[in-house]
Amino acid sequence: MTAAALSLRGLGKDYGARTAVGAIDLDVVRGECLGLLGPNGAGKTTTISMASGVVTPTRGTVAIGGVELARDPRGAKQKLGLVPQELAIYEELSALQNLAYFGALYGLAGKTLADRIAWALGVVGLRDRAGEQVKRYSGGMKRRINLAAGLLHEPELLILDEPTVGVDPQSRNHIFETVRDLNARGMTVIYTTHYMEEVEALCDRVAIVDAGAIVATGTVAELIAAHAGKGVELELAGEPAAIDRAAAAAAAHGTVARDGGTLRVVPAGGLAPVIAAVEEAGAAIARIQSRQASLESAFLALTGKTLRDAP
Amino acid sequence: MIAAAVTKDVALLLRDRGALISLFLLPIVFIVVFGSMFRFGGDSGKPRPIAVWYAAGGPGEKIVKTLDATPGFRAEVLASADDVRAGVAKETYPAGLIVPARGLVELSIDLGAPVQVRGPVEGALTGVVMRALAPVDLSAMPPLVEAVTPPGIASPMKNISSFQVTVPGNAVLFGFFIALTVAMAFTGERRTGTWRRLLAAPVPRSHALLATLIPYYLVGITQLAFLFGIGAAAFGMQVAGSLAALVVLSLAVSLCAVSLGFLMAAIGGSEKQLGGIGSVVLLVMGMLGGCMFPRAFMPQFMKSIGLGVPHGWALDGYYAVLVREGTTVADVAPSIAALLAFAALFAGLGLALFRFER
Ligand SMILES: Nc1ncnc2c1ncn2[C@@H]1O[C@H](COP(=O)(O)OP(=O)(O)OP(=O)(O)O)[C@@H](O)[C@H]1O
Ligand SMILES: [Mg+2]
Numbered sequence: 001m002t003a004a005a006l007s008l009r010g011l012g013k014d015y016g017a018r019t020a021v022g023a024i025d026l027d028v029v030r031g032e033c034l035g036l037l038g039p040n041g042a043g044k045t046t047t048i049s050m051a052s053g054v055v056t057p058t059r060g061t062v063a064i065g066g067v068e069l070a071r072d073p074r075g076a077k078q079k080l081g082l083v084p085q086e087l088a089i090y091e092e093l094s095a096l097q098n099l100a101y102f103g104a105l106y107g108l109a110g111k112t113l114a115d116r117i118a119w120a121l122g123v124v125g126l127r128d129r130a131g132e133q134v135k136r137y138s139g140g141m142k143r144r145i146n147l148a149a150g151l152l153h154e155p156e157l158l159i160l161d162e163p164t165v166g167v168d169p170q171s172r173n174h175i176f177e178t179v180r181d182l183n184a185r186g187m188t189v190i191y192t193t194h195y196m197e198e199v200e201a202l203c204d205r206v207a208i209v210d211a212g213a214i215v216a217t218g219t220v221a222e223l224i225a226a227h228a229g230k231g232v233e234l235e236l237a238g239e240p241a242a243i244d245r246a247a248a249a250a251a252a253h254g255t256v257a258r259d260g261g262t263l264r265v266v267p268a269g270g271l272a273p274v275i276a277a278v279e280e281a282g283a284a285i286a287r288i289q290s291r292q293a294s295l296e297s298a299f300l301a302l303t304g305k306t307l308r309d310a311p
Numbered sequence: 312m313i314a315a316a317v318t319k320d321v322a323l324l325l326r327d328r329g330a331l332i333s334l335f336l337l338p339i340v341f342i343v344v345f346g347s348m349f350r351f352g353g354d355s356g357k358p359r360p361i362a363v364w365y366a367a368g369g370p371g372e373k374i375v376k377t378l379d380a381t382p383g384f385r386a387e388v389l390a391s392a393d394d395v396r397a398g399v400a401k402e403t404y405p406a407g408l409i410v411p412a413r414g415l416v417e418l419s420i421d422l423g424a425p426v427q428v429r430g431p432v433e434g435a436l437t438g439v440v441m442r443a444l445a446p447v448d449l450s451a452m453p454p455l456v457e458a459v460t461p462p463g464i465a466s467p468m469k470n471i472s473s474f475q476v477t478v479p480g481n482a483v484l485f486g487f488f489i490a491l492t493v494a495m496a497f498t499g500e501r502r503t504g505t506w507r508r509l510l511a512a513p514v515p516r517s518h519a520l521l522a523t524l525i526p527y528y529l530v531g532i533t534q535l536a537f538l539f540g541i542g543a544a545a546f547g548m549q550v551a552g553s554l555a556a557l558v559v560l561s562l563a564v565s566l567c568a569v570s571l572g573f574l575m576a577a578i579g580g581s582e583k584q585l586g587g588i589g590s591v592v593l594l595v596m597g598m599l600g601g602c603m604f605p606r607a608f609m610p611q612f613m614k615s616i617g618l619g620v621p622h623g624w625a626l627d628g629y630y631a632v633l634v635r636e637g638t639t640v641a642d643v644a645p646s647i648a649a650l651l652a653f654a655a656l657f658a659g660l661g662l663a664l665f666r667f668e669r
Contacts, residue, residue: 049507052511053510053511054507054510054511054668055668056668073513073515074513074514074515075513077511077512077513078513080511082507082508082511084504084507084508084511085504086503086504086507087503087504088503088504088505088507088508089503089505090319090323090503090505091503092323092326092327093319093322093323093326097318097319097322100315100318100319101315101316101318101319102508102512104312104314104315104316105312105315105508105509105512105513105514106512106513107312107513133326149508
C-alpha cells in the first residue's frame with residue numbers, strides 16, 4: 001500500500017492557555033478530494049497551517065506523501081501546494097512577477113519556470129492579463145492568481161483554504177471547476193469552505209471540524225445517513241424572552257440552532273418531547289416543517305451550528 | 312531563490328513612490344538646504360575683509376599694514392567711522408576697526424553673536440592692534456608659539472566646502488531610513504499572507520529571513536553610492552582619504568541599518584506605528600549622531616552621547632575619509648568596528664525577539 005497523501009497523527013496546537021486544535025488524526029487518500037467543514041474558529045486554518053509547515057505544532061506529527069515534515073521539511077513541502085485563506089499576492093506586481101518569485105521558492109528556474117507559469121496561468125484562465133498589476137484585477141481574478149501561485153510546482157497535494165470566499169458566482173464556478181479538473185487529473189485536494197454545495201459537488205469525503213477536533217469523517221452520503229434525516233424546523237411566535245426560554249428548553253432534547261424566531265432541531269429521541277418543552281416554555285409554534293436530509297442538517301446535528309450564519 | 316527575492320523586492324520598491332522619495336530624493340533636498348545654510352569654511356581660501364577707518368596723524372596706517380600682513384584678513388579702508396559701523400551692522404564685514412588720532416581703538420563687532428563665531432575674530436583683531444601699537448617691533452622677536460597637528464591626525468584638506476559635511480550627514484541619516492523600509496517589508500509580508508507562502512515553501516527559515524534582508528542591504532548600498540556619487544558630481548564633495556575606506560564604511564553603515572530594521576520588525580507593530588514611532592526614533596538617532604548639526608560644534612556632553620548611536624561613529628569615519636588626506640581603512644577601523652558591533656547587537660536582539668509565526 002502506498003503512503004497516504006497526508007497523514008496527521010495527534011496533531012494539536014495551543015496558543016497560550018487556549019487550545020486551538022486538540023489532537024487530530026486524519027489520513028487523506030491519494031487522489032481523493034477531502035472537504036474540511038467547520039464553523040468559524042473551529043481550527044481549520046490552524047490545522048492546514050500545521051500540515052503545511054507554516055505553524056509549528058504543539059504536539060503530533062505530519063507526513064506528506066510518506067515524508068515526515070519535521071524530519072525532512074524540504075522534501076515534504078516540495079510535495080505540497082498551499083492556497084492561503086488570504087490573498088497572499090503582491091498586488092503592486094504583475095501576475096507574471098508574482099509567479100516568477102513564488103516559482104523560484106520551489107526551485108524552479110529558466111525554461112521550466114516559464115513553462116510552469118504559462119501552464120498555471122492557463123489553468124486559471126488569466127493568460128491574457130498576466131502582465132498587469134494584480135491590484136487592477138477584479139476580486140475573482142485575484143483569487144484565481146492566488147490559486148495559480150500554489151500550483152506552479154505541480155504539487156501532489158493541494159490544500160485550499162476557503163478559495164472562493166467573497167467571490168462573485170462566476171469566478172466561484174471557475175475556481176471550483178479548476179479544482180475539479182486538477183483533482184480529476186490525479187492531484188489530491190483538501191478543500192476548506194463554508195459553502196455546503198461546493199463540498200457536496202466536489203468532495204469524495206468530508207471531515208467536519210468543531211472546536212479543534214474532527215467530529216466526523218465520511219462520504220457525504222455516510223454523514224447524512226448517520227447524522228441527519230430527522231431534522232425539523234420550528235417557526236415560533238411569542239415574546240423574544242419566551243423564544244429564548246424555548247430554545248434553551250429544546251436543547252435538552254436534541255441539537256438546536258437558532259435563527260431569529262426559527263429553531264432548527266435535530267431531536268435526540270423523538271420529536272414529541274421537543275414540542276412539549278417549547279410549549280411549556282411559553283412559546284407558540286406557528287409552523288413545523290421537516291427538513292430534507294442534507295449535509296447541512298448533518299453538520300447542524302454534529303456541531304449545533306449552521307454553516308451559513310457564521311459571520 | 313535569493314536572486315528571485317532581490318528581483319521581487321526591487322520591483323516592489325520601484326513601485327513604491329513614497330519609499331523612493333524618502334530614500335533617494337529627500338536626502339538630496341536636505342543636502343542642498345543644509346549645505347546652503349552652513350557656510351562654514353566655504354570661503355576659507357579667501358581672506359576676510361575687515362572695515363577700517365582711521366584719523367590722519369594716528370596709528371591707523373600702521374594697523375592697516377599689520378592687518379594686511381595677517382593671514383586670513385585684509386583691510387578695507389572706508390570713508391567714515393559711521394560707514395564702518397553701518398557695514399558691520401549690515402554684515403558686509405564680520406568686524407571693523409575705528410582708529411582715532413589718539414586713545415582707544417574701537418572694535419566694531421556684534422557682541423550678540425555666539426562666542427564661537429565672535430571670539431576668534433575679536434582675538435585676532437585685538438592681536439593685530441597690539442602688534443601695531445607695541446613700542447617695540449614684535450615681528451623682530453622670535454616666535455613664542457608654534458601650531459602643530461598632533462601625530463595620529465592626518466592634516467585636513469584645503470578648501471573644505473559645506474557639502475563635505477552635509478553629504479555624509481544626510482547620507483547617514485537617510486541611509487538608516489532603510490531600516491524603516493525593512494521593517495515595513497516584514498510587516499507587509501505578514502499582513503498580506505505572502506509570509507505564509509514563504510514559510511510553506513521548501514526553504515529553510517533562515518533563508519526566509521535572508522530573502523527579505525539581503526535585497527534591502529543591496530538597496531541600502533546603492534542608496535549610499537547614489538548619494539555620495541551625487542555629492543561628488545553635483546556638489547563638488549571631495550574624498551581626501553582612500554576610496555576603499557569610504558566603501559568599507561558604507562558597507563558597514565548599510566549592514567547596521569538593515570540589522571536595525573530587522574530589530575524593528577522583530578519588535579513588531581503595525582505599518583502605521585512603524586511609520587510614526589520608527590521615523591521619530593531614526594530622526595532622534597540621526598540628530599544625536601550629528602547628522603543635522605555636526606557633533607564637533609556640540610558641547611562635550613552631547614558629543615559623547617552621539618557615540619551611543621551608530622550614526623555618530625559613522626560620521627566620525629566619513630568626516631575623516633572626506634576631509635583628512637591619506638585616511639586609510641585602518642584609520643577608520645574604530646568606526647567600522649563600532650558599526651559592526653551595533654549591527655551584531657541589533658541582529659542578536661532581533662533574532663531573540665523575532666517570531667516566525669504570530
Ligand atoms: N496566532 C494565533 N494566536 C492566538 N490564537 C489563535 C491564533 N491563530 C488562531 N487562533 C485561535 O485558534 C482558533 C482556531 O482558529 P482558526 O483560524 O484555525 O479557525 P478556522 O476554522 O480557520 O476559522 P475561519 O472559518 O474563521 O477561518 C480560534 O479560536 C483562533 O482565535
Ligand atoms: Mg480559517
